[in-house]
Amino acid sequence: MSLERSDVEKIAHLARLSVSNDELDAVASDLSNILNLVEQMDQADTEGVEPMAHPLHMVQRLREDRVTEQDQRELFQSIAPFTEDGLYLVPRVIE
Amino acid sequence: MYNKTISELARGLRAGDFSSVELTRTYLKRVSSFNSGLNSFVTVCEEQALQEAELADQRLKGGHTSLLAGIPIAHKDIFCTQGIKTSCGSKMLDKFVAPYDAHVVSQFKQAGAVMLGKTNMDEFAMGSSNENSFYGPVRNPWKESAVPGGSSGGSAAAVAARLCVAATGTDTGGSIRQPASFCGITGLKPTYGRVSRYGMIAFASSLDQGGPMARTAEDAAAMLQVMAGFDGRDSTSAEAAVPDYSATLGDDLRGLRIGVPKEYFGGGLDANIEASIQLALNEYVSMGAELVDISLPNTHLGVPTYYVVAPAECSSNLSRFDGVRFGHRCSEPKDLEDLYKRSRGEGFGAEVKRRIMIGTYALSAGYYDAYYLKAQKIRHLISDDFRAAFNQVDVIMGPTAPSTAFGIGEKADDPVTMYLSDIYTIAVNLAGLPGMSIPVQPVGGMPVGLQLIGNYFEEAKLLNVAHRLQQETDWHSASPAGFE
Amino acid sequence: MQWETVIGLEIHAQLATKSKIFSGASTAFGSAPNTQACNVDLGMPGVLPVLNREAVRMAVTFGVAINAEIGERSVFARKNYFYPDLPKGYQISQFELPIVGKGEVEIELDDGVRRTIGVTRAHLEEDAGKSLHEDFHGMTGVDLNRAGTPLLEIVSEPDMRSAKEAVAYAKKIHQLVQYLGICDGNMQEGSFRCDANVSVRPFGGPLGTRAELKNLNSFRFLERAINIEVERQIDLIEAGGEVVQETRLYDADKDETRSMRSKEEANDYRYFPDPDLLPVELDADLIESIRAAMPELPEAKRKRFSEAYGLSEYDAVFLTSGKDLADYFEQAAKVAGDAKLTANWVMGELSGSLNKAGLGLAESPVSAEALGQMLLRIVDNTISGKIAKQVFEAMLAGEGGADQIIEAKGLKQITDxxxxxxxxxxxxxxxxxxxxxxxxxxxxxxxxxxxxxxxxxxxxxxxxxxxxxxxxxxxxxxxx
The missing domain is CATH 1.10.10.410 (Arc Repressor Mutant, subunit A)
Structure with missing residues (x-):
């Protein structure tokens, strides 16, 4: 699979990454090379094989419904880039 | 003092031959002398380490039983440490002071271990050379111009150079074993689920596993004893009981069946490395073990499969770094999209961005089946290969990496070539099995690692097998010149 | 041209657990911003989700109540998109294998006609936080207290043919989740939210393109928004235009629906199984025990009320319309010992005065026990029905219990x-x-x-x- 500049732009947008125009060709070529490596998977016959999402055959453990967490807003927001009145601030979201 | 094993140091501490404060000072001094050259530490916690050492001395007087009490170690900077910067090797987290401890970190605190600092690593654990760190590459103590391997390169270099007694690492596709191999130390990646991932910054959640990096299998056993165990905060943490890893280290190896996969030899493997591995295998034969030729037919699909599964998971895991609640935020964002794109564009390095984009692509509409689902199916095939093998053998052995440590910059421009340096380690993560790397006869003055792969939750067996070789040979005790 | 309306609803019911679906933070409503968002809710690096047992039990309870297939094995998946109220950049939801599969509910329309509406599925997921658009120097504030609150998303088949049917179905689900005790049903606080997928087609024709209506936070708005949207679509098609698939926001002030441009961009959610969570497996015993512990459902309760208490069909329907009302009635009737008298008072004086005061039943100044005590005094001839109204007024005003008021005001009936x-x-x-x-x-x-x-x-x-x-x-x- 060979990716075009427009493919990279689309992917970068989905992933919310800025990629400058100068970088587009190099990134497209790197990603294409990786995809060529990845496409060696096509050699495998996976007809009827169950997909495996986890290495172990375990099932989800369930937690008791108890409140165990206390308010740590001050601590958590001490490492936040931009807060006011206990809120995280972002550029205006238009709905 | 800094050439002693954990059990030797523990005896010395209890006998009053030296205190933890003295021991800690010795190591801190070595860190300050050598770290500027090696760049293996990102953060050194001098003051806190001495406080912890003092506390450990008091606890030792009170009869503290953990073998790790008062022992100076280091944590890979992927483990969150409360009140101390946890960067994950990234500009994104350059100013991130974690508000909590990782499970592994609190386990060591409880055991009374002393944390000297946080070690350098490939950004978000993505890399095989430690060149992808925001804090610059780590140098291999055996050869300044060579890489230490990655992503736990800082931990490997620090242990090899005796800047700490032992260290923690994480392994998603070989990130403990490959640097252990390149730096001539002993590294163990436990069974998936054996060590809690809580507070360990995620790269690929279904593959990541923390483990010990030490100079000997005996030390690795002592470290794993502290790290392993159930943790209710990690849904993938295994409830299986933790055995006494030290108790079985000396078990006899007569009758041990060692599987030697034909796919791990030939091809791109350096002939000298093959000879080193063969030498070690012969040692095992002389100890009464039996070599069995086996086949892991889907080995060649490991790297392609991994480069779908790991990027897919990482593309999602790293979405939380958006410049809103923590981490790097670009200046003067003009709108929300700009905030996201520039914060992430500036905060992540090139390799991280590549993997996020590959993963995003593999999961996107129209490609999911061909990439992600296909990879999940091959993962099953690879896992079945191992299952079949372990019906015939007790452990599997082969090289850890196809070469010795390569030069800094040598593969930096070619991601795909770099990816192939994990060709022997990756399948173990896909299957979730425990794996180890231990030093065998060096090639051209550079360390070589023998990889040991065990069945699920058979870490004790791996440590036993590794320890017996280290009893019979002294490849593991070699020290890089200048650091003796 | 005769047009047929086709409606499907997606209902999000917040489950009434104490703690969040994947963390131990409280779900209580109305706290100061971000004081109930723990490190898991904030999506901090390295922290991990662990599933709340109670959320699972509640989802299965709903499934059993609508006779649905229960997923013996269900899987959590990540829905990936960037938004400030979504801290991890993905929502943990269920995609391919939901916990509740196909089921159905019966609705009754005003004219007494009954219809069966199919439920496609119901799945567990985490709620997002809230964006506050007040002016913070031209910025938006994000409060993540709600992030991680458990939601049951109940997806219907496109089985409804009018706004009235959609409202009847939504009310039915609203009543059901409250009966089951799995959701408080508070629409103002957003505990129960409806989105409607609306399309029109020529009678019997193939399905038309649908619009998804959001922000329907009352049954009245649901009905208004659907009717307005149907009109808009018919006008558009008849004028030669085409309906586009999009999300539209209902604006109650302007009484119109408008396109949400910010969400218009084609989303590619890249669902995949969440590697931090394992498959949920429910054994048959658990499902059986939930079935056995199932509370009495509205239909059964209505039947019992008319049979055991001799109430008219109208009274029985009224008194079972909400579980809290039914419980109130039963408790008061038990104390009073006269069901018919109690029914009259609950439906008359009590409901009337609460309505007038704008209070919900839960905030009633007169408890079921207290009302029962007062009614008992009518039954035992201590006071007449007329004096009782006086007593009740005093009780509403907080002057004390019936006996106390009767005594203090000398209202005891003369029987000498x-x-x-x-x-x-x-x-x-x-x-x-x-x-x-x-x-x-x-x-x-x-x-x-x-x-x-x-x-x-x-x-x-x-x-x-x-x-x-x-x-x-x-x-x-x-x-x-």
């Missing part, structure tokens, strides 16, 4: 025959002319004329004389 007789005699003596008229009057006119004397006696006794005794005495004396 001698005392009543004295009053009756006084009244008869004071109204000689009327007595004469009565005695000369036609039999048929007498009952009406008797009312005058009863009124006078009650007036003199300040309403406290037992009306039945007064009647009897008057009849006796007037016919003497």
């Amino acid at each position: 025959t001698g005392a009543i007789e004295r009053v009756v005699d006084e009244v008869l003596a004071a109204n000689v002319d009327q007595v004469e008229n009565y005695r000369n009057a036609d039999e048929k006119k007498r009952p009406k004329m008797l009312g005058f004397f009863v009124g006078q006696v009650m007036k003199q006794s300040k309403g406290k004389a037992n009306p039945q005794q007064v009647n009897e005495l008057l009849l006796k004396k007037l016919s003497a």
